[in-house]
Amino acid sequence: MAVLLLGPRSDPQLEAVEHELETRGVETVVWNADNWPGDGKLSFHQTNEDVRVAASDTVVDGSSVHTAYLRNFALNPRLSEYESQLENRPFSLLNQLREYQAVLESMLYDLQRRGVRMINPLESQDVHKRKPWQLSRLADAGVPVPETLTTTDPDAARAFVDRLEDVVYKPVSGGGHAAPVTAADLTADRLSLLTNAPVQFQERIDGDDLRIFVVNGEIVAAARIVADELDYRTTDHDVERIDHSTLDSDIADAAVQATDCLGLAFSGVDVVDGGDRFRVLEANPSPMFATFDEQAGTDVAGALADLLADRDVTPN
Ligand SMILES: Nc1ncnc2c1ncn2[C@@H]1O[C@H](COP(=O)(O)OP(=O)(O)O)[C@@H](O)[C@H]1O
Ligand SMILES: [Mg+2]
Known part of the structure; x- marks a missing residue:
């Protein structure tokens, strides 16, 4: 077969x-x-x-x-x-x-x-396009997520930024980039654009960007992504492999739990590790891994192939 x-x-x-x-x-x-x-x-x-x-x-x-x-x-x-x-x-x-x-x-x-x-199962494919729904499910499963407000309401957005101070914003359905909220974003004119489309505002976590790959309930690769910009995809970045057996056990557990609670058998989990605290941003249901394998010297492709080949493994 x-x-x-x-x-x-x-x-x-x-x-x-x-x-x-x-x-x-x-x-x-x-x-x-x-x-x-x-x-x-x-x-x-x-x-x-x-x-x-x-x-x-x-x-x-x-x-x-x-x-x-x-x-x-x-x-x-x-x-x-x-x-x-x-x-x-x-x-x-x-x-x-x-x-x-x-x-x-x-x-x-x-x-x-x-x-x-x-x-991954068809039902789970759309979680990356429904970021607020994904965050609710992660939080419900005990996975630490950044405080997040998705809104069309300028007053609610301003109050959120005033309270948390260091805030990023990003598209609700993915497919764009995250950027820090600046003073220029908080003018009445700019905030009135929220009525055109909702935006996700999120507490900014200061720390290392980690990408952790989970296959069938096990971590198979991890790396730290080093870049000068908030969203590493907007700029040149380095991928530094991490021996995943040395990952902080709370972070490792959260990556596996995030994958599991979304019904995924394979995912790439984005974590920001601030040292004294960490937060899970998302678990991607169809992550890219080819360049990652090349840059980090990992073998996500091999681990995924093992899962695909073994017809007796039941996904979550
Ligand atoms: N709350 C945040 N704090 C710090 N960095 C963030 C935050 N949200 C996003 N980023 C940065 O932007 C990147 C993309 O954000 P992410 O939530 O993973 O959305 P996407 O669906 O676009 O991948 C993250 O990998 C991280 O580098
Ligand atoms: Mg991401």
Whole structure:
């Protein structure tokens, strides 16, 4: 039986896992999201006796595939490749991508129902787009999170910043960058923009940025990310590997707990470690790890491949 890999063929994570599975002698079936919308054929056929899922003319079911790695659907109109289409034919583009998403999600839910293990389960894929919901669940599970206010209310935002002083803000559904709140952000004009869209305000934690990878309840890699900017992705940054057996045990437990309470079998957890206190920012359901492995000399791809290959491991 094979492992299904869903994502753009050009995605380094997909390539790394495919390679690791091959070296383990595990057969793979790739649903190449680079081909959608486009030449990649998809068919989903129901009769009263039977249900058939096929991609690129290959039928996939619970007897040919035991596990699927859901890297990325890539059906996001905000991707740069859609820029001109978004300008020229926004409604039809949005509808087109929605239709593809509906077919793929239906197929995957069907496969999941027929016993195909999803890494990660479909229900848990959206937690990174619902940051406040994720924070509630982490806090409920006893995972320390930064105090956070998501609001459209200028007065509430100002009161939050006045009280906590050192505050960052970021998009509620991810996909942007975090930045420190400055005096210029607190003018009435600027704050009135909150009525356009809610923003997440969060207590700023001063400390080291840690990225911890958890696979099947175990930490498999960790690193400190060193950068001059608040959000390391806006600038050059170094990735310094940490021997994960030396991680503070409270931090290690919180990373595993965060992954577990969100129903994830694989995640990359963002932690800020201030020395005397730490906070978990998020657990990502489909983290990038290829560059991380390269820079830190870790083997997240191998650990993930081991999980994908072992059909007897039940995800949380
Ligand atoms: N409350 C915070 N305190 C300190 N640094 C933060 C805070 N929130 C975000 N950051 C920095 O910005 C990065 C991105 O924020 P994160 O919450 O992980 O959102 P994203 O979904 O964009 O990855 C973090 O990895 C961290 O470096
Ligand atoms: Mg993050």
